[in-house]
Amino acid sequence: MQGPFSTPGALxxxxxxxxxxxxxxxxxxxxxxxxxxxxxxxxxEALPADTRTQVQTAAQTTTFRG
Numbered sequence: 001m002q003g004p005f006s007t008p009g010a011l012x013x014x015x016x017x018x019x020x021x022x023x024x025x026x027x028x029x030x031x032x033x034x035x036x037x038x039x040x041x042x043x044x045e046a047l048p049a050d051t052r053t054q055v056q057t058a059a060q061t062t063t064f065r066g
Contacts, residue, residue: 008035008040008042008045009042009043011028011032012043012046013046014028015028015047015051016048016051020051020054025055026058029055029058029059029062032059032062032064033062033063033064033065034065034066035064036064037064039064043055
């Protein structure tokens, strides 16, 4: 991963710092796209179950570049 969220846990933590809105999930996915699918899985594992489901649903068409 790149940028301010150098680890999957840091990316998950950033999402959890505020309300889980569709806009914030989209922003998480834009950052996650820079990494690998494995890193994205680690990000998902760091999220609570209800949030994880929302992010997984939103990520169905995401392509990872890492």
